[in-house]
Amino acid sequence: MTPRPHHLLLHPRPEVRSHSRSRAAALALTALLLAGCGSGVTTQDATPDPAAALTLENCGREVVVDAAPTAIVGMHPAQTELLLRLGLADRMAGQAQAAAQALPEDVAPLAADVPVLGEVAPPSREELLAVEPDFVYAPTTYEFSAEQGFASLDQLEQSGAAVYVATGGCADRRMTGEVTDLFEDLTALGEAFDVQDEAEQLIAEGRADLEAVEEATAEVAPLRVAQVYYEGGTLQAIGAGIEHDILLRAGADPVHSPEQEAFSDFFAAPLTPEALAAEAPDAIVFAAYDEEHEAATREYLTTTFPDMPAVAEDRLIAVSTADMFPGTLGNISAVEQIAAALYPEQF
Structure with missing residues (x-):
């Protein structure tokens, strides 16, 4: 059987989590617990230069992006897929947890030359830092748990990498997350990577798809x-x-x-x-x-x-x-x- 991905659906309540569980089980029980606050984008200029620094408001943190990243890591196939659909394959330094879930068939070929970091588990601190990322996109904050041997947020930031967590993956958003949180992420990532047109296209398509379902089931x-x-x-x-x-x-x-x-x-x-x-x-x-x-x-x-x-x-x-x-x-x-x-x- 394929080892379980660290999907949050399996995460026990925090007060009863057993530290004696196997690493694989811990991975399977973790991701969805850590989901929360909204994200936004601010810039230092009313008419921002795409190459100029901007600040992403993310999970209660300010993430500063000095220039359009060129060494991006997707920390789960779900994030890797989104990055590929934004047209960023040639700017990716790694795809993490690639064995946890298969990429959709239409985008999988785009990831053929992207280095794999980790199999089912998030990459170790050393493995992630070795590819010298300048931007890391993760579904939750679990991927940065230092006690699990992963690179922490502070360590990545000290290495020069901006770290962005999906809006629905922030800790205080877990109970109230919505499908449309994705659109906040796409807006922020479009600004950060200077692919606003691609991001807006995905947002438009996503909204249209949701509206079509709403109309069909009305x-x-x-x-x-x-x-x-x-x-x-x-x-x-x-x-x-x-x-x-x-x-x-x-x-x-x-x-x-x-x-x-x-x-x-x-x-x-x-x-x-x-x-x-x-x-x-x-x-x-x-x-x-x-x-x-x-x-x-x-x-x-x-x-x-x-x-x-x-x-x-x-x-x-x-x-x-x-x-x-x-x-x-x-x-x-x-x-x-x-x-x-x-x-x-x-x-």
Whole structure:
């Protein structure tokens, strides 16, 4: 089985995290916990020169970019994909965690000559600093955990690298993140890399895609949808953050929501089979990191809940874990995929 990516859907509540877990498990449980504050762009001139320094407001920090970066590192395939779609392949010094998720087929060839840093785990401090990046783009702040042996924010900044974390990956944004946080990232990155036209095009396309889904689902009778994550015999409900917003934008009536006590301080909560069966959802959405994981989740759901409407009516909808990472175009793809699976007659 492919080692798990450090997807936040698996991250336990901070107060019960075990430091004795394996490195692979820690990676699998980390990314989505660390998602938060908004980002913005300010410049030192009313009519900025693209090559002039600008300041990105990011996760409560000021990130100064002195000139358009030429040695960029994407810290997860979700970020690497976005950088490639901005036309930055020839400016990339590395792609991290490349074995965690495959890049989409249409952009994968663009990354053929981009050095791979780390396989499933984020690169070590030494590995990342060795490529001398001048800009590092990450989905969360976990990729900069010094206690894990990764380069810290301070170490990267001291080496001359600007570090940008996806808006939805900032710590205080995790519970309230939205799909449209991506557009803040694209605006900031477009300014930083002097590819404003490319960024604006992706924003326009993304907004159009979301609007198309909204129009297509405007008159439907919303189906009740549970979003879960299953692995190793453990079932979790997902009830807040970007994942919840994805369901809403897909026209679903989520079974779990931020207003429920179980999600008052964390976006995921343990879920018993009995509790899920009692809800009798019309559909279940679940994230999977590879085909084997998807198959295992489907087998569990179909054998455990054979009479549940979601199973009986074949509405088990698998989405890629990469599409749930903050700062990725996959958030929009997930909205489209889920909506089309729920209401095929509308598409």
